Amino acid sequence: MKYGSLSNSDKASVTGLENRVLHALSFAKETLCLLAEEGYDDPDTLQDKILPEKVIGETAFLLYAASLVEDAAIKAIVSETAQILAPHARSKKILLGICLYPALAIEYAQAHVFLSRIGYPDKHFDKMLDKSIRAQSHFGRERPPHRMLEQEWVKRVWTGSHKPGGKHIGDVISYSALLHLTDLLHGTREDLYAFTHALMYATCFNSSPWKIEKKTELILDEAEAMLARCIDEQDYDLAGELLLAWPLTGSAWSPLAAFAFRVLMRVADEAGFLPSPATRIDTLQKLEGEKKKKYLHATAYHTVYVMGLLCSASLQTGMGLLPNISTDKPTPKIPGKILEFLRTGDLKPHWLTDFDSLTENEKYALADLLINIALYRSARQKQYTTVFELVQIAYEEKIGSPALVTQSAELLERLSELVSV
């Protein structure tokens, strides 16, 4: 099975991103063949069990996103994969789930809904879904705001509605992580997921987005702070989801975002797919044949799909060309001073390799990235003297994500209060 060559991709061009979408779709096709029937549950590995419904739903979402790209080759493989997916998405088990559990009807029907939207309808499933979401118990499960938004978004895709959201949607968005600042210093991965998912759903993945009562620049400011953390921690799953913030808000790539995207592409080119820590080399080497294939797909498919979603959204919004990173405001002293802190210790994250290959002018343009990473790292390591020095630099040089710098300053203020108690 070939997934399409990543190494031949023009890494910063539209064609390069199209190849990456094709790669994700090819990977998805084989993932379906391997995991859609029974999911993944191998006692010989430490990988958690994966239910087939998860694979089916996420594959359908990827197909939906890719179907929005105007490209014949992509549309052809979307069509092929949709036909493989359909019997799994509309199995008797799924139909029974929609029937028995109205509160979970949208989860069970998600793949059916996306397939319907990309041209593969099924009236029988529509009828059952309609009955189930009209049932009294349909709202019988309490969900966090981003999951409430997901429910509403999938219904919107299903009905093809373009109506404004109304008060209910506005309220849900206002309770979500989109309108409340995430804790950028001590937030968990789940907090970051709440942000990325709320954005995907509230923007309806660029198809009739709902109104978000927050300035886009503030959303992107927050996304940049979280993206710097994820790039430094080599958390490429979340980094890819955070990068979606630019195409989903129709905003031009910032130097930080463009650099982060390039890091992801370089890593994906070297590994052959965008990796996550879940894929362990020793386990891969231990397994053979079908078991090895299943393990690779079970542990890697999610990040591969994230890359596919990111490239699809970029192409869909005409943002497939990444800008050159440069600045007309050289600040020669800043990167050096911050880099001194970032280079201490044994850490050598991938982004440093990419950073070191840049010209001086390009490096200057990434002062925001550097100070964001330095602030996050120093706060997590409880090096509060360094946090103080970095906050001073950030204010003086007007660099760094304002939300992160402010939260760092607030942390220092609280700590000083603690000392005086």
Next chain:
Amino acid sequence: MNKHDIVKKLLDSKAVDFNAIGKMVAEIGPALSLADEPWEGFCGTMRTFIHLYRLPGVNSPLENINTLGQVAGEVR
């Protein structure tokens, strides 16, 4: 009396027989670990005080991407 005091009193009273719990975990743990349902309510009276967590993948760094690419490439 706060929660910590309660736990300390409980430990001091030897009311919790950790050896017995360990023996029981050793006996039924493997089977329960493989069960579809999460293992949560095995001892309702102790839930507040004794939790057993399994944290998959904690502190696992990303593998070397070149080696990963080579090994994963064999699958393809």
